[in-house]
Amino acid sequence: MQEDVLRSIAAFIKENDGFTVIAHTSPDGDTLGASLALYGTLKRMGKRAEIVCEQPVPHVYAFLPGADAICLPEQAVGMENAIAIDCADLARMGAAGRLFQAAKRTCNIDHHITNDSYAAFNAVDAEAAATGEIIAALAALLLPKIDDAIATCLYTALLTDTGNFAYSNTRPETLHTAADLLACGADNTEINRQIYRTVPFAKQKLLARALDHMELYCEGKLGISYVTLADFAETGAKEEDTEGMIDSVRDIEGVEAAAFLRETPSGSFKVSLRSKRFADVGAIAHALGGGGHKHAAGYTAFGPLQEAQAQALACCTDALREIWKEL
Template sequence: MNENTLVQEFLEVLRKAPKVALFSHVSPDGDCLGSMLAIGLALEKMGKEVLFYNPNLVPSNLMFLPGSSRISQQLPDPQPETLVFVDCTDLGRVNLLTSDISKVSTILNLDHHISNQHFGHINWVDAQASAVGELALTLINLLGAEIDSDIATNLYTAIVTDSGCFQYGNTTAQTHRLTAELLDLGIDLVSIHHNIFDQKPLSQIKLLQYALNGLEIHAEGQLALMTLTLEDFQKSGAEQELSEGLVNHARSIVGVEAAVLLKEAGPLEIKAGLRSNLWLNVNEIATKFGGGGHNRAAGCTFRVPIEDAKQSIVSTIGEALRIGRNY
């Protein structure tokens, strides 16, 4: 099936469906929720009945998304015939098994992950898109549904979160062109950004404080390392997930090629988040310790005391930086 036929069939199923259930992945983010809500609200404008499903609660900084209060943690029962999966590589991302899906359903799979398992009956997977939000806007345009400011707000949030405010390498000219369309519709940029990005729990700011208090520079300034102990998490009152992204403060220091955040998830359970800026392959370093990831962002777990984990990672990365090439 060529791309054009595929999109036409995708549209055809949606146009004919009187009732649609939409699904998005566990640990929901701005892209999966914004894209799912935008498509659902557009389908409602076309007179269809729409149900939204996510296995988890909506994160507090995304509760402003129009329609988000309608997302249910209960699977639709009975299932409508038309199911749309948004931003999901496979059914496992929605905590579902094949047996959870009714045999008579048509599964539409809309995603931008190159690793997508093509588990749907029609799989619109475009790995060139910075966010599923790009595909969702194209889809809604093709359906001919009116895009109001609620839909535009959802789509903008999808794109701005998955493209890292247009900073990540997945951002393309098309990303900006589609975003321009959304701005033409008159969304409130300042309020959206405030809602998404300025809702940090105080405990997360305290975690940053403790991480900076433990900042160490190694390898003649090329390696910056931060540690967070169980005590730091207890004192700050922060959950483990709130340490997400803190490693970027170490990565942003001038001259730093590799940055590491070591966090104590439990006694003898040290999780290492590794980042590099320009050339070091941290995936290979993480793999050496039983982990993995991408070339510039990877992770691994050490089953040793935190001081021993620190020594291992500093000496391994230090050596890789010293010889100036990848492992």
């Protein structure tokens, strides 16, 4: 983030009071960690603030300091200043979007390259690995010291958006920020245990279903799997339990592109796409009305499972043929 932009956000926060911090729908570790860190910063500055998300905090992130303070849009007060965190567009806020639109002053802090600058004041850094990286720099300007609670939230944001510092978005600055957060009291081992080593039994049973449904196509370069409403019912797993399941398909040796279909109560399918190195799954998702980027994207498919699967297979096969003509 450019120094002057960062200073402008800091000034905006110092000069005003009453903030509604908004996390995105289907909240992940970055939007929650970064929102909680900003909320904690505002509270420590003695500001009035609230933190809102359309959905309840997923169980895996309940350990984040301050997670109890996150409220649903209908419980929110709606303050004078709204700050959206990790939201590429207004729609990403879901029902919390109306709080944003009703605010007197609006600010958008994000790292998605597709961000459409929907706020009065937009602070977007597409180079940042996580929105948490931007908030870490901001908090350092606003507070004399980042305490262990804020550091824990920010470290979680960095850790989850970089896939444990493994994705290509991990840059030297990301690790420098992570190192600073450890020095401020974030506990790497404990945060890893909470996020990656505390798997609900039902989630693991659902994963077994997904692995069982997995099939390879295109000479093993494409993997497709799915879970149905029956799989959820029979394992007792929740929607949030599919988090990360696509990785089990993508990680298969030889697989370049992966698709994972999750049936929703309305009968449609949420389709997640991943690619390892070459395929542009973002282009597939955009063509089908979804979004994302080259290596991670998603869209909604309608119709019965067989049709949704056939569509994913056809689109991914086309994308792989652009790279390997012989497929």
